[in-house]
Amino acid sequence: MKQCVHGMIYLAVLVAFAACDAPPVPLDDIVIEKTFVPEQCVRAVKVGDYVRYHYNGMFPDGKKFDSSYDRSSTYNVYVGKKQLIEGMDRALVGMCVNERRLVKIPPQLAYGKEGYGDVIPSDAILHFDVLLLDVWNPDDVVQMKTYYTPENCSRKVEVSDYVRYHYNGTLLDGTLFDSSHTRMRTYDTYVGIGWLIAGMDQGLLGMCVGEKRIITMPPSLGYGSNGDGSDIPQQASLVFDVVLLDLHNPKDGVSIINQDIPQPCHRKSVAGDFIRYHYNGSLLDGTFFDSSYSRNRTYDTYVGKGYVIGGMDEGLIGVCIGEKRRIIIPPHLGYGEEGTGTKIPGSAVLVFDIHIIDFHNPSDTVVITTNYKPVVCETLAKKGDFVKYHYNASLMDGSFIDSTYNYGKTYNIVLGANQVVPGMEEGLKEMCVGERRHLVIPPHLGYGERGVDGEVPASAVLIFDIEMIEMEAGLPDGYMFIWNEDVSADLFTEMDADKDLQVLASEVRIAAKPHPQLHTNRHTHDTVGPHASHLFLICSD
Template sequence: MHIKIFSIWLSFLLYDVALSQEQIKILHQWIPPNCERKVESGDSVRYHYYGMFEDGKHFDSSYMRGRTYNTRVGSGMLIQGMDDALLGMCLNEHRIVSIPPDLAYGDEGTDGIPGGATLLFNFVLLDISNEDDTVQIKTTYMPENCERKLKDTDFVRYRYNGTLLNGEEFHSSYDEERTYDTYVGQGWLIRGMDIGLIGSCMKERRTITIPSHLAYGVKGDDKNIPPAATIRFDVEIVDFHNPDDEAVVVTLSQKFGSANNNEKKERARWVHPILKRRNKFADGSEDAVTCPRKVEDTDFVRYHYNASFADGTKFASSHDNNHTYDTYVGFRRLIAGMERGILGTCVGEHRKITIPPHLGYGEPGIEGTIPGSAVLIFDIYLVDVHNPKDEVKVEVIRDPPTDCERKAAKDDYLTYDYELELMDGTKIDSSKNREGTWATYNGRGRVILGLQNMLTGMCVGEIRKGVVPPHLGFGEPGADGIPGSAVLVYTVELHKIEDSLPNGMLFMWKEGKSEPENLFSLIDDDANGKVSIDELMSYIVKEVDAGNGKLLPGAEKEKTIENLFKVMDKDEDGFLQEKELEFPTPQFEGIIGEKVDDEL
């Protein structure tokens, strides 16, 4: 430092500036490029200096004392020449001055300084302040959105670099890789920092310059901050909250807001016909949509989320796992702020939930993931919601015909088309994407219970849409292509209702028809005492075509008859003996053949 000052001295041309009746000589002067303030009479200053005689002999130095010289200019605490030498100086300015004896210690001298001595002072100004100074705030970055400003009694987390006025760093939270966490206006901070933080926004960066009387005063902090020092903090606000804060909910989704025709068409595809609602957005706009069901206490929800801190740093996301977060609400399975914030949400709604730490993970946080006292922000998208008490909710999309004489009942064989999607509109499956006719036995466990409930009571030509909760669907495990605990939305159109056969039967005689007494001889065309598969096939097809018998609905005739032959061919010799020719009874649990009802 000493060598640097001396080299700077030699690097400039010597010149004189007359002050105090032209008796002080400025032998060298270096002025910094930016000079925001100059020393005036009455200012307090801190500076380092070397004191020398004209022959270069040293007589005093603040450097040797290990501390700056702190004084007030024009107060009589300095020799007149030094008072004059300091006036007009800028922060970090370097001067070398020559002070004649009449502006120093005169003809009498003082300890160590002979009478009549001209003194040279080589000094650099490190601090300027005044008792009238206030905290100076300069915003260096302001986020686009400032939903709230920090106020008295808030708890704030911020990062900072702390420097003295000359730029010398005394402390930094970045070095410790953590935020500084404290209450504002409760005496936990120096007064100047309290003043400097109030009014800041989350993510804002500001420079706070604090005069010593609002900082650590004439004593300093006995560690890194010298006495009477003006200090400067470059602050980055991470987050803040108040102990009285509740979770703040803002609807972010613009799928339902006011829009032009093209935007409305785009948004409309997100709105399920049964799941419409009225949505109010952060900008105050609304759209008339119906939400017959909102999340309530004890409901089970499935939602996607992105979780971040208030400064935007992400710490978790369900999208990273490609799986929704599935849980009950109201059973303390969620942090309190999320339980409160998700209540009232509609399916398809996108919410931002801001959670103060006392409703989140508190002062401890979660080691390695969530810092203590952190404000959390969850952007959630509700996929579906149900309650264990829910039943199937059915809406008739197309009314049944006025001449409907028969409605689907238990054990009927039903032919229909269906479309399946999740509650948020995600397409899962459609019978129209498959080949052949889609059919099932109603009430035999061939379909999920919720779909069975939808089908029962339908007329041919009717279209229904139903919301099926998971306990009447595929439950917690889910199925191929269907997430666990998913609420399902079916759209069903019924095409045909047929009488079914009793469970376990492949063929039976129609009502009013009975099995012929000479059945074996009627089937055994070549009278060789055994029935081949072709003979059985020919006979049953003839009887079915004649309206005397009925095969299992929904299956190919040939396949059904082949399976029936296998059931009766006990010795598996490829022929039926007379004792083997016995059609299965309703109680018989045999092979029932291939069906077309293996759908979802």
């Protein structure tokens, strides 16, 4: 029998409080009783492994002579390298983490006839209640086990990337030592440049956003022989259950994907344009943070003038009306390290799925396209003419606004009398009866920044398809009305109804043949009143 003395007073078989007589029946070999075996045994102890375990050391009568629990510290040692009594060296082989064994060691495999001081008497049988907490080998490397992979993985973590992830950190026996979830905040860091413990630096490489993996590392790649001074003991293997939420690189620019471009695309947005668009905003892991749809209102802004975050300013350049695209914005072009509070965390990549409704430039004029012009087109509409026309009105995305065809009658105005928006005035000029035009009216020549409540959105570009049905020449300058019929030789007497030798305004109205009333339409600036064009001539001198 051999005695192992290493100068360590806390060896599992050395520290004791009282001596005890040897049992009456000696053992020939160690006896192992497995009092608890975990359902899963990922790894069993082999010779050469380093282990951390708790134990209670007892004599056969149950009297305790030593315990690691009393010191609140595990016993840490290599197995099979004669750092333990022979019986314990053999008893630990094959154990799993969280397994519990009652080991009975005969004296010839313990301290033999010599015993150990006044703690362990000669020829003592020793009982050890052992709980294995950790096992690793100096040759161990980081182990990674992915248990969830997203369907789409367009990018994986590389050295120098910046990542945001959640984790639960445990020891190998499952003891929790830290969790980002309890702080309700991701752990944000660069990867592969020494900001993390070496095992985590390696374990995060190759991950996709949304991926979940278990990263297991030996203490040499964790907190080593010193631990972290509080929750992580010395020489502890570490297990991190990680879900990656975000990644980017400081060199990243704006990414544009999933484009749906309508054809034809006659015009693309440029810096200085005013744009109306819908969007859904989310983080890279799909977490929703905002949507214009939920407010039932487009987001309206100038492009390229710094009115929105830099990434959106860039992502909105070159779009077509009706286009849909996904804009991915790194944090340095979004809301940076601070984020916006609860909805957008610091250093978050932003994903915007946008739909362009319309855009215009403050310098835009009315765009007039003639779709049909009669062969004979000599009489052209001008200021002061009374015109009747049909129209279909819509927004740039095709949303219906109004149509005279729904009312079964034309829309009638005096051209140049400010009875319609300026863009319509412009579009009706120089039309002839039967002509059809397509008008694109920018908001500053339409309903402006206020729009029409419930019908025309603010700052909306308008589309009108119009057809001139009828027109009548306007009054000459300097005349209030004209008489289109033969004038009676006794006109004054006929109009002087009360025979007071003067013609009052009321008598003029009685004598006049009124023009049919113009209807009031919700798409004029003013209510249109009667227009008397078939009256007698009165000079305005």
